[in-house]
Amino acid sequence: MIQEIISGVAMGCVYALVSFGFVLTYNAVRAVNFAHGELVLFGGYFGMIATSWLGLSLWVALLFSLAAMAGVGLVYNQAAYYPIRQRAPTTVIIASIGMSIFLRNSALAIFGPDPLKVESFVGDGVIHIGSAVIPQHHLLILGVTLALFAGQSFFFNRTAIGRRLEATAQDQEMARLMGIRVNRMIALTFVLSALLASVAGFLLGPIWFLDPDVGMVVILKAFIVVVLGGFGSIRGILVAGLFLGVVEILVASHLTSEYRDVISFLILIAVLTIMPRGFFGEKIAQSV
Amino acid sequence: MAQGIGNYVILIVLVWVLGFADPSLGDIRVGVIGSMTTGLAQLGQRQINSAVLAAEEWNVRGGISGERIRLDVEDSGDSTTMAMTALDRVLNKRVCAILGPIYSFQLFALFPELQKEKIALLSTSGTRELTQKNSPWYFRLYPHDGFIKKICALFSVDEMKSKRPALMCVTTEYGKSGHEILVKTFREKGVIPVVETWHNKDDRDMTGQFMAVKRANPDVILSQAHPPDTAILLKQQRELGIRVPHVASSAASMPTVHDLVGSAMEGVYVEAAVEPNYDTEPRMQAWTKKYVERFNTRPDSFAVPFYDAANFLFEAIRAVGPDRAKIAEWLRGNSHRGLAGRYAFDQEQNGAFFAIMLQYHVKEGRAIPAVVKKYDFSTK
Numbered sequence: 261m262i263q264e265i266i267s268g269v270a271m272g273c274v275y276a277l278v279s280f281g282f283v284l285t286y287n288a289v290r291a292v293n294f295a296h297g298e299l300v301l302f303g304g305y306f307g308m309i310a311t312s313w314l315g316l317s318l319w320v321a322l323l324f325s326l327a328a329m330a331g332v333g334l335v336y337n338q339a340a341y342y343p344i345r346q347r348a349p350t351t352v353i354i355a356s357i358g359m360s361i362f363l364r365n366s367a368l369a370i371f372g373p374d375p376l377k378v379e380s381f382v383g384d385g386v387i388h389i390g391s392a393v394i395p396q397h398h399l400l401i402l403g404v405t406l407a408l409f410a411g412q413s414f415f416f417n418r419t420a421i422g423r424r425l426e427a428t429a430q431d432q433e434m435a436r437l438m439g440i441r442v443n444r445m446i447a448l449t450f451v452l453s454a455l456l457a458s459v460a461g462f463l464l465g466p467i468w469f470l471d472p473d474v475g476m477v478v479i480l481k482a483f484i485v486v487v488l489g490g491f492g493s494i495r496g497i498l499v500a501g502l503f504l505g506v507v508e509i510l511v512a513s514h515l516t517s518e519y520r521d522v523i524s525f526l527i528l529i530a531v532l533t534i535m536p537r538g539f540f541g542e543k544i545a546q547s548v
Numbered sequence: 549m550a551q552g553i554g555n556y557v558i559l560i561v562l563v564w565v566l567g568f569a570d571p572s573l574g575d576i577r578v579g580v581i582g583s584m585t586t587g588l589a590q591l592g593q594r595q596i597n598s599a600v601l602a603a604e605e606w607n608v609r610g611g612i613s614g615e616r617i618r619l620d621v622e623d624s625g626d627s628t629t630m631a632m633t634a635l636d637r638v639l640n641k642r643v644c645a646i647l648g649p650i651y652s653f654q655l656f657a658l659f660p661e662l663q664k665e666k667i668a669l670l671s672t673s674g675t676r677e678l679t680q681k682n683s684p685w686y687f688r689l690y691p692h693d694g695f696i697k698k699i700c701a702l703f704s705v706d707e708m709k710s711k712r713p714a715l716m717c718v719t720t721e722y723g724k725s726g727h728e729i730l731v732k733t734f735r736e737k738g739v740i741p742v743v744e745t746w747h748n749k750d751d752r753d754m755t756g757q758f759m760a761v762k763r764a765n766p767d768v769i770l771s772q773a774h775p776p777d778t779a780i781l782l783k784q785q786r787e788l789g790i791r792v793p794h795v796a797s798s799a800a801s802m803p804t805v806h807d808l809v810g811s812a813m814e815g816v817y818v819e820a821a822v823e824p825n826y827d828t829e830p831r832m833q834a835w836t837k838k839y840v841e842r843f844n845t846r847p848d849s850f851a852v853p854f855y856d857a858a859n860f861l862f863e864a865i866r867a868v869g870p871d872r873a874k875i876a877e878w879l880r881g882n883s884h885r886g887l888a889g890r891y892a893f894d895q896e897q898n899g900a901f902f903a904i905m906l907q908y909h910v911k912e913g914r915a916i917p918a919v920v921k922k923y924d925f926s927t928k
Contacts (some may be wrong), residue, residue: 263788267755365585373589374804375776384810395787468752469776469808473586477750487666512756518719518746520756 263392264509270398272505273405274464279482279489279497280408283458287429287492289341290447291352296364296482297475299336299454303329303370303461304470307378318381325458333454337447345446360475367472378465401463408459409498425449488528490538499539504528558868564896575609575618576870577601578861579638579646586626590775590804591650595672595854596621597843599647602858612866618918624649626656635661644870645861650850652678652721660685668876670857672850674798676725679896687879689857689891689899690850691821693726696903697772699923700735700795700819703905705766707921708793714766715744716757716781718773726772742766754784761790768793776800779808786812793817801906802848806915813908813915820849820904822888826917829860832887853900856886860899901925 278300285293306328310321340355382396382436416422427435436442460478461470468474485504489496507527512520532538580599583592603617611617622634631654638646639661645668648655652675662669662685672690679688704710715730717723725841727744734741743764745757754777762767769792771781778799785794793815799805800818803825824836824847835855839847861875863884868874883892889902902924906917 264756264759267753272757273751368585368589373583373586373593375590375779375808377808384787386789388789393787393789469779471590471776473750473828474752477752509753509756509759512745512747512754513759516746517757517760520746 262390262511265506266389266392266394267398268506268509269502270395270401270505271509272502273401274460274467274501275481275485275504276410276498276501277401277405277456277460277463278478279485279501280412280494281453282459282482283478283486283492283497284449284456285453286486288425288446289345289349289352289478291349292356292486293453294353294356294479295336295340295359295363295475296453296457297477297479298360298367299329299332299457299475300460300464300471301367301470301475302332302363303458304378304452304465304474305367305376305461307457307462307465308371308470311379312376318379320448322458322462325462326455329454329458330451333451334447336454337450341446341450342443345443360479364472364475367475370471371470373471375469375471376465377469378462380466395467397463397466404459404463405498408456411492412494421448425452437456447463464481484528488531488538491538493538493540496540499515503539556844564729567649575616576865577618577620577641577643578865579635579641579643580619580621580645581624581631581634581648582621583639583649584621584623585624586622588626588651589803591848591850591864592624594843594845594848594851595647595650597839597845598847598851598855599858601839601842602855602862606859606862612862613869617862624651624654628654631655632657632661639665639667643667644865644872645670645875647854647858647861649673650854652725655686656681656721659686660726662686664779665872666876667872668861668879670855670861670879672853674726675722676729677721679898680799684897685876686805687857687876687893687897689860690853691900691903692898693722693729695898695901695925696819696821697726697729698733699905700729700770700797701737703817703819703921704770704795705734705737705739707905708768708795710768711739712742712765713739714764714769714792715741716746716754716769716771716773718749718777719746720749720774722774723772731771742893747773747777749777751777752780754781755788756790758784758790761792762788764793768795769795770795772797775802775805779805782812782816795819795905797885797921798849800908801917803846804848806908809915810913811910813909816908817920818908818917820906821900821902822849822852823904823906823917823919824849824852824887835887852888853886856884856888856891859886860891889924892926 282296303325306325307321310316310324340359344351370389380397382400385396387394416426424443428442432442485497485500489500508524511523582596583589595717603619607616622637624631624634635658647670648671650673652673668685670687674690674693676692676694704713717727743761745760795817798820801820864875864878868878891899893899904919905921908915908917909922
């Protein structure tokens, strides 16, 4: 049981990390970004380019990926959000689906269909605690996730730029009246979201591998986590991510691996029946 | 005046012939359907490469009876819809036969149209049920699961002396077909699997499945999975410290999987039809070298039978011409000695009855296979 919980927590951290950038964009533009999975994928691919193609060290590769993804975030904002920002949220959602398809096929054309691997900062080693085995990379995922979630609390509550972003997310019109440059804040949100995708891609690459379809797997999990946590809630996605990660592994291990996803979804429905707003969120009917 | 009009008519006819007529008129057209996009392209593209290589070799030698072989290649992506569209496209080009996709879920969808058009399709899928649908137009040139999974189970029991096997299968048609054969063969040998786990082909974590396996305390693990999930299975087994021999399906013979898995390939047994990258036969080595030079990628164990399938088909066309029914009839009655082995179709139109069991050892960071057992039940 300890092994399942440890692995479930690691997997939950991955889900939460991926969902983080997804929620940031949602809070800023009130529309889900279905291309976020592909942004995570490209975050990992840029890391792979830096290490395998350019021969750079992992730390330099991370900086390379962050810089590249910041650019991708800006371009994404200019190409797929800014021109249609006055339209209904459904238009923005459809544009994000279009971007998802574009990025996925670009990945296929550039990197090919074969799964690729990004090296881990901590190698392939494991740590034994009693009968449980913890890959060192899982500990890295846990540490980075907790640090990022703690950091976001400080950033959004204690810094001027964070407060402006928070104000923009809460009410764009009011933020504009307060002198905040809303479009600039939204562009910054897309950049932040892409940076988080870069980190997530780096952490996912060594364990999930990178292929053009990974983005779809990622976004499905992120969407479940966001719904379960409560649409828009940052702390909700951390709790929901951990919940989903642990439940999936416990079901596969002790109940049935064949119907693992079915049971996981049934649990999701049961939770939403009892808590329609998710763990920490507003009513889903108002959000989608 | 009349002569002037006549000259104009001749000119118009010439312009039409030179400008509008199909430039491929006189070519022998063969359809090739495979996944060129989506995650499934990792198998599909290598197979298409094989067909291209075979056609180029025939054309260098003068084609078939002086006519060039022209391949009409279409993408079947990762869905039945795309496969159906690809089939329609090649049929519109009036091809005389088709080299088809490897994925059984796409092949099943193509069968009614093949029947309607009365055109032969050759492919290298392993799914047992494909040749149990009584389609006279489908020809398989890869050892099917009923044969190769039986070998895996027999190898586990007879060579590894397994009494407590664990099965880890993917929930696709391929996984279920393989699972069925494994269970049946084990039962025939008086062995009952101690645990059976399932995963989806997109699953990226198998910890839950491995914990169930660990509790059952098996003496061997047999997996039936596609390349990405095979890589995750092998890697996670190693990480979780489950030191039980693993007999993996042919996906584990792919160079891509070795790159992902690294040292976790040590000691892994893999079933395959052939292993082109480490085969010591000079003919295979020359072919692999040529393939790598031409396409800048290493072939896998599915690329060789597809190359053989293309050559078998071109031989049929040479023998009977581009007549759809005659090609199928000729294939049924003849055999072909290919790179991987000898192909001859049984009543269900399964054409390959040879396989090898490999064991990989990691040397200087590279997974090197050694053939531990050869099986060949081809009719001599």
